[in-house]
Amino acid sequence: MKLARINEYQCGPVVIGTGAAGLLTALSLAPMPVVLVGTGAKGSSDLAQGGIAAAVAPEDDAALHAADTLSASSGLCDPETVDLVTGEGALRIALLERFGMPFDRGQDGTILCGREAAHQVNRVVHAHGDGTGAALTKTLWAQVHKADHIQILSPAVAEVLILEQGHVCGVELASRTGKIRLKSEAVILATGGLGQLFSRTTNPDGVCGLGLGLALRAGAELVDMEFVQFHPTAIDIPGKSPNPLATETLRGEGAVLLDHRGQRFMKQIHADAELAPRDVVARAVYRAVKEGGAWLDARASVGDVFPDHFPTVHRLCLENGLDPVTAPIPVAPAAHYHMGGIATDRRGRSSQTGLWACGEVASTGLHGANRLASNSLLEALVFAPLVAADVKALGMKPRSMLPQSLIDRVASEGAITVSVPAWLRQAMYDGVGVVREEEGMQALHAQLVDWRPDEASERNLRAAALAVVTGAIGRQESRGGHFRSEYPLTLGRFNHRCYLNRQTIPGLAEDDTAYESKDVSHV
Numbered sequence: 001m002k003l004a005r006i007n008e009y010q011c012g013p014v015v016i017g018t019g020a021a022g023l024l025t026a027l028s029l030a031p032m033p034v035v036l037v038g039t040g041a042k043g044s045s046d047l048a049q050g051g052i053a054a055a056v057a058p059e060d061d062a063a064l065h066a067a068d069t070l071s072a073s074s075g076l077c078d079p080e081t082v083d084l085v086t087g088e089g090a091l092r093i094a095l096l097e098r099f100g101m102p103f104d105r106g107q108d109g110t111i112l113c114g115r116e117a118a119h120q121v122n123r124v125v126h127a128h129g130d131g132t133g134a135a136l137t138k139t140l141w142a143q144v145h146k147a148d149h150i151q152i153l154s155p156a157v158a159e160v161l162i163l164e165q166g167h168v169c170g171v172e173l174a175s176r177t178g179k180i181r182l183k184s185e186a187v188i189l190a191t192g193g194l195g196q197l198f199s200r201t202t203n204p205d206g207v208c209g210l211g212l213g214l215a216l217r218a219g220a221e222l223v224d225m226e227f228v229q230f231h232p233t234a235i236d237i238p239g240k241s242p243n244p245l246a247t248e249t250l251r252g253e254g255a256v257l258l259d260h261r262g263q264r265f266m267k268q269i270h271a272d273a274e275l276a277p278r279d280v281v282a283r284a285v286y287r288a289v290k291e292g293g294a295w296l297d298a299r300a301s302v303g304d305v306f307p308d309h310f311p312t313v314h315r316l317c318l319e320n321g322l323d324p325v326t327a328p329i330p331v332a333p334a335a336h337y338h339m340g341g342i343a344t345d346r347r348g349r350s351s352q353t354g355l356w357a358c359g360e361v362a363s364t365g366l367h368g369a370n371r372l373a374s375n376s377l378l379e380a381l382v383f384a385p386l387v388a389a390d391v392k393a394l395g396m397k398p399r400s401m402l403p404q405s406l407i408d409r410v411a412s413e414g415a416i417t418v419s420v421p422a423w424l425r426q427a428m429y430d431g432v433g434v435v436r437e438e439e440g441m442q443a444l445h446a447q448l449v450d451w452r453p454d455e456a457s458e459r460n461l462r463a464a465a466l467a468v469v470t471g472a473i474g475r476q477e478s479r480g481g482h483f484r485s486e487y488p489l490t491l492g493r494f495n496h497r498c499y500l501n502r503q504t505i506p507g508l509a510e511d512d513t514a515y516e517s518k519d520v521s522h523v
């Protein structure tokens with residue numbers, strides 16, 4: 001391949017992604033000089049509504065939280081990781097308090113804990129009601145802006161990991177005016193999930209599996225790729241992306257699901273009706289949508305207090321011409337959370353030297369086949385300092401900061417976005433959506449194999465999509481977020497996690513890969 005000459009910079013650790021995982025990793029790397037790369041777009045962290053699960057209430061403890069996490073997981077959790085994450089929860093909440101996170105508190109000043117599905121006790125701490133994610137990222141950004149060890153290189157998109165002797169030794173970025181190469185002994189991917197690979201998703205633009213593609217093409221292992229959690233009640237507005245979320249708490253407060261005849265359908269399907277496990281509700285809503293539509297009716301149960309109790313959902317409804325106080329809200333299942341990702345150990349290390357992953361892009365073994373509500377922000381917050389500690393322990397060569405002129409130049413450029421082709425999003429929703437069947441997945445796989453994009457980010461999208469389809473075809477059973485119509489049962493012989501790499505994904509190995517570092521101008 002003939003490479004263009006691109007300026008290259010040596011630097012300290014590079015963190016890619018500015019959600020909760022990336023921000024806290026960058027902060028925790030102090031005093032090492034860190035380059036924090038972002039697109040300038042909001043991640044899923046900004047949209048989180050329910051809160052952060054952590055055993056901080058007097059009636060709770062880490063062992064109980066661990067037990068709930070294990071029972072929600074459909075059997076594929078790594079118990080040591082579960083103990084690690086649930087055990088560190090209270091410490092991370094204390095850290096956020098020191099950062100000034102405005103947790104909602106009772107009159108006596110203690111942090112309030114909300115209840116969410118499959119938690120035995122009230123355990124979910126929140127801020128500004130259902131505005132926890134925005135409060136969290138605002139709190140972390142305030143710390144990042146104060147930290148003089150962090151340089152923010154934005155807007156820029158990570159496109160390719162650079163390899164030297166088979167190991168990751170940097171990353172190539174695209175900015176509005178050209179490519180930038182950062183050479184570093186430590187690259188940390190914190191690029192979030194993959195929801196935007198699907199036509200219906202709650203994840204914001206840019207959260208589309210790019211980090212998975214980057215890692216895969218650089219030789220790292222992925223795991224549990226087939227497990228995508230679909231939220232049953234995303235607000236269904238044609239042409240709207242992302243789909244706003246009608247939080248589960250609404251059903252907890254008594255909101256009911258109606259079909260196109262205006263009749264409740266969950267009572268016939270599960271004893272817990274609307275409060276059945278997320279995947280059960282998602283499949284029922286999916287069927288109702290196919291038969292004419294599904295609506296969430298909160299008029300009788302929540303009614304007039306809707307604007308006060310659910311300000312974020314209320315605002316999102318009004319912005320889209322819906323009034324949940326007076327009418328049912330149209331809903332559909334939407335890709336919400338990816339349990340799979342880059343396989344990492346308990347230090348956040350990937351299988352590839354020089355590459356770490358943190359947050360939703362990583363698969364640590366915490367979630368198994370199904371995530372317990374509000375465990376994902378906790379996972380990001382627990383692992384970020386662990387990744388940083390591991391990188392710091394490497395004893396990297398001291399590096400200076402990037403030239404300020406580069407930071408300023410990139411900051412002055414316009415936004416850079418990666419959009420996922422509409423055909424791909426629809427094909428993924430149809431082929432590896434809520435209900436999967438062999439024929440549809442094989443057709444999707446063939447379509448992806450035939451697709452040969454030239455553009456680097458599209459290659460990352462293709463690699464991530466191929467990994468999801470390959471994982472889903474291989475798992476001939478139903479479990480957690482993965483449902484196969486021809487194999488509706490959970491089978492003992494699949495009671496293990498499935499690892500993939502670029503050699504084991506049909507159609508990927510012959511594609512290009514990350515490339516060895518050469519032919520660059522050193523700065």
Ligand SMILES: Cc1cc2nc3c(=O)[nH]c(=O)nc-3n(C[C@H](O)[C@H](O)[C@H](O)COP(=O)(O)OP(=O)(O)OC[C@H]3O[C@@H](n4cnc5c(N)ncnc54)[C@H](O)[C@@H]3O)c2cc1C
Binds near residue numbers: 021049375377
């Ligand atoms: C609507 C909604 C509600 C949720 N509610 C909750 C909740 O209440 N509790 C909970 O625990 N979890 C919740 N989740 C899940 C949780 O928010 C996410 O799992 C978590 O925030 C992921 O954090 P992250 O830092 O890994 O990724 P993100 O916050 O998604 O950040 C990733 C960032 O990386 C950027 N990026 C991606 N690719 C590149 C690239 N190639 N180059 C540069 N930048 C890149 C993205 O643009 C994005 O800014 C919710 C998710 C959604 C969508």
